[in-house]
Amino acid sequence: MDSNSFRELYINELQDLYDAENQLIEALPKMAAASSSAELRAGFEAHLQQTRGHAIRLEQILAALGEDAKGKKCKAMKGLVSEGGEMIDSDFEGAVKDAGLIGAAQRVEHYEIAAYGTARTFAEILGDQAGVRLLEETLQEEKETNEKLTELSEAINAEAAELSVPLDVEALDAEQPKRKAKSAGR
Secondary structure, rough: HHHHHHHHHHHHHHHHHHHHEEEEEEEHHHHHHHHHHHHHHHHHHHHHHHHHHHHHHHHHHHHOOOOOOOOOOOHHHHHHHHHHHHHHOOOOHHHHHHHHHHHHHHHHHHHHHHHHHHHHHHHHOOOOOHHHHHHHHHHHHHHHHHHHHHHHHHHHHHHHHHHHHOOOOHHHHHHHHHHHHHHHOO
């Protein structure tokens, strides 16, 4: 692959990220509104501001490369946002819904961590030092957001579990041999 086509791949990745960030700018206020935890709501609102900054950084990188930020639709983010929307619209309430929202948000963060890591590596190979710096800054912020979500999930998941009917693990364990026997007899 010659450097020109690799450059095009880099631009494609940046445009994909730009669309992903803009989809999140639309989704985060809805996630914040659906949160029952004030701390989770504040986290979504803070990440919205950070996400706007991520989009601006991507615009800066693409402008420096003489490229338009728009032009690519991020299908992966569309799917992740759709799943988050399903959780928003679900019948779950309180801490249980918050636990689901955190799960949806962490799937988004993991996608972004992978995508920003890839884009940063492409920038390094192509010698785009300004791009490397800006992409690394965003990558670190995405990792920090994921860590904050993990910390929040510990208390929220515990609260959600307390509100739920406990699983009868012994009954489930007793059913396992019966299920295996049925499936083996087919």
